[in-house]
Amino acid sequence: MGKDILPPSDGDDNIVPVDLKAALEERYLAYALSTIMHRALPDVRDGLKPVHRRIVYAMSEMGLRPNSAFRKCAKIVGEVMGNYHPHGDQAIYDALARLAQDFSLRYPLVNGQGNFGNIDGDSPAAMRYTESKMTAVAELLLEGIDQDAVDFRDTYDESNSEPVVLPGAFPNLLANGASGIAVGMATSIPPHNAHELCDAALHLIKHPDASVEKLVEFIPGPDLPTGGIIIDSHASIVEAYKTGRGGFRVRAKWQTEDLGRGGYQIVVTEIPFQVQKSRLIEKIAELLIARKLPLLEDIRDESAEDIRVVLVPKNRTVDATLLMESLFRLTELESRLPLNMNVLSMGRVPKVMGLGEVLTEWLQHRKEVLVRRSRFRLAAIDRRLEILGGFLIAYLNIDEVIRIIREEDEPKPVMIDRFNLTDNQVEAILNMRLRSLRKLEEFEIRTEFDNLTKEKAEIEALLASDDKQWQTVSWEIGEVKKKYAKATELGRRRTQFADAPDADVEAIQQAMIEKEPVTVVVSEKGWIRALKGHISDTSSLTFKEGDGLKVAFPAQTTDKILLVTTGGKAYTLGADKLPGGRGHGEPLRIMVDMENDQDVLTAFVHDPNRKLILASTSGNGFIVAESEMIANTRKGKQIMNVSMPDEAKLVVTVLGDHVAVVGENRKMLVFPLVQLPEMVRGKGVRLQRYKDGGISDIRCFTIADGLTWEDSAGRTFTKNKDELVEWLAERASAGRTVPKGFPRSGKFLG
Incomplete structure (x- = not known):
């Protein structure tokens, strides 16, 4: 015995050298494929990942129909884990609980009884406390599973079989959405409205080449379980659905409540999808403490079954839209839902698909399910007709049949020879009960025979005609649409569309600073x-x-x-x-x-309505609007072009109608302000001409009021219009020596 299991001793240790790179590539690829195919990506046909499919199928096998009693989740999880899904019970229960959450799934597949978690992010109760059964949506997904509608495969231990995909009479992939991270790829599909999906699918059946623009007329965008408002443009939504990649900006729904005497409060009634309410309120409270929300006084959570978050403004003069815009920028009251329709096409190939492709593959699957169910029914009818045909022969020759059964040792071959029957027919006759020999029974068999013959002809006509198949698929989709119409509570559209208000960006930024x-x-x-x-x-x-x-x-x-x-x-x-x-x-x-x-020349508070004169050492200058000087980056903005040794020297506010310039040579020139050009950037024009030295100071003034300055002793001097005549000249002139009493510093003090 021992000798048999020992490796052959031919001198080495039977170690096979393996190239590490090749081994890693091969094994990582196997792992990646397993994750993509059997864990993270949903199938385009039923919109389910394997764990969800196994949960729904196991519940179906346990008989947990919508009209049956609830069963403990622990029992269901055990069934799924033992028979179909050899992974952790907690992972299975988490998936099961999510299928029951009406804030996670637009159309829940599981009807839960007990604590299945809440929108605040609290966990469900342990599986031993909670109970569940299937919903009508899950039943629709399974419709026809026992009629050879889909392929089955062996389970992990080959002791059982499970469906490769569900028949999927409900457009589950888009209706409930999906998200998952595989290896090297991910998927993210928000939920949509079933009524709209059915409308788009019915249009696609009639017009297989329909454009995405046309489909978006039926499906304007996602319909999220938690409502909210989508603020994307129509064009960006169309582009996202066309390529299968994009995103949607979702905002909380809010309104103001009048408190009387001019006061108000803001009430948030719907929050974006997959945002935890408690975490959102904590974040806003943190920002409030950090004084990042100067317009907000307080936040309160008054939610019960419905969401009601109250925001109290600092005072009654606060603009509600501005307050909300600052909150949308800083918190998850506005969030982005990614769209990445990366799904398993035909259950095998992962690829990113557009809206039209996803719906087309679902429709092809529905047609294939219809054909398979029809063939299954046809085979059943054929078997039944064969047996009914045998019964009719037996009724016509009942006395002879009874004689053969009573007298012959082996009645079966005798009857086959005598009446030209098949093996199945004779078996059915021999197993017939005596009470079936009533006269009435013959009439019932003939009626059943005729009805089945008629049904067979209809099914054969259906299988022979592509048009009839699509008509039937359309009828089935129409029935789903009726059941989940927008007029119903479950089917009504929850998410609205709106354009984001054109808020002043500057004002919003101000609103976010105390x-x-x-x-x-x-x-x-x-x-x-x-x-x-x-x-x-x-x-x-x-x-x-x-x-x-x-x-x-x-x-x-x-x-x-x-x-x-x-x-x-x-x-x-x-x-x-x-x-x-x-x-x-x-x-x-x-x-x-x-x-x-370079050094700092000056600094001041920005006034967007003000204009400045910039002047360089050599006496060049121009007017620039302060609004043009704003720089949004660290690099700043070049306003005045100067090259060493020339530098920017003076920045003066534009006032009045004249400019007085003093040079280092103590000569002063006065000229009209209109002679200075207004520019965004440049070297400027010559203000005053110098033989040597440069500019000393500059001042704007209104000539009617005269030019005023102070000397070093604090005495004030004013020269009126008539007294300034000798200094008045054209721009770029040399000027005249400064008037008596002008400060030695060469600066207009005061």
Whole structure:
């Protein structure tokens, strides 16, 4: 005995060298195929993965029809695991529980009794506590399973057989959707409305080449168990269905409730599909604590059977649409449902299919099921007609038949010879009961014979005609459509369609920032910080050694801060994103991509309605609208074109109708503002001509009010229009020496 099981001892250890790469490829491919075929991807024909198909079939075999009693889920799980699905009981029970959840499946396949989980994400009770049976939808999927409608295969231990696919009289793949992650591919199909699917299928039967655009007239988009509002454009929905890949943006459904005296609250009644309500509320509460939702005061969950989440605005002046738009951006009150119709075509080939292809394959399957059931019925009729024919011969010769049975030792061959009967017919006659010899029985047999003959002719006509087959398939689909029509509670459309309101993006971003006063401080060496509150006295500010104050100004956290560099670039920073006032702040260079040879020229609060004059050292300048200076990236935006040694030197607000320019040579020129061009980017035009040196300062003013400045002692000087005549000239002139009392610094102080 022992010698037989020992390997032959021919000197080596019988080790076979295997190429690791080839072995891994082969085994990983086997694993991948197994996952794709037998776990993760649904079959296009019945829309089920193997585990769901086995659960439904096992329940059918256990007799758990919609009109029967409930059975413990533990019993069903045991049956599925023992006979069909050799995997973990918890995995099977999770799949079973999901089939019973009306918030997960649009048309549940299992009718559950007990705790099967809820939309808050709580788990179902243990399987020993819950009970279930099939729903009418599951019964439709199985219709004809005992009439050779589909192929069967051996189960994992070859002790039983299971269906390869279910007959699928219900358009389950699209009606209930599917999701799964295989190896190297995934599937994600949202649920749809059965009534609409049946309409589209009936149209496809009449017009097999119907376009996706036409089908979308019947199926405008998904119909989710939890309702919600789809805000995608018609064009993007058509494109998604055409290619089988895309997505849908789903928003919560909400309305305002008037509380009287101008107050209101927002009530959310439907949330997006597969979003856990409790997690959603936690997230909103976290954002509220983190002060990311300044328009929202409080959130309450008042849900019972129906969803009711109450959002309390900060005050009665808050715009409800703006508040909801900020929530849609930050939370799962708006979520994206992916569409990836990657399914097993004909149960074998994984491929991404468009809407038309999916429906066409389902219709082909329905036609094949009809043909197979018809052939099965035809074979049954033939067998019955054969036996009825034998009975009729026996009735016509009843006395002779009785004599043969009584007198012959072997009546069977004698009867076969005597009446030219078949083996089956003689067996049926010999097994006939005496009570069947009534006269009435002969009449009933003739009636049954005639009816079956007529039915046989109808089935043969059906099998011979493609048109008749499609007519029958249409009738069957029409019956499903009636049962799940939109007029019924289960069949009504739950998800609506709407265009997203055109909300002001700027306003939404502002709504997501808590408005607080801050003082922005920029140092000479380019460090920036935001101190809380508006600080008028900047003398107490501390800086790193060798550094000092460049500019400080009040702002709100909702403001945008514009920085202009000596290189003529503009950068934009959100005041809420600036480092706090502790310490010395942070270097600007880590926040924006500033060149090393450039410094900050100035910083100020952005005003989109304002215009500025930009001037360079050499005396060139132009007007630019502040709205054109906003840069949305770290790289900033080049506004003034300068090259070393020339640099951007002055940024002045545009006011009035004239411009006064002072050079380092202490010459002043006044010219009309209209002589300056407005540009988005450029070098600008010459403001004042210099032999040597450059520009010192610039000021805009209204000539009727005169030009005002202060000297270093704080005295105010004003030159009126008549007094300014000698300095008034065309732009780019050299100008005249500054008037008496003009500050030595060459700057318009005050």
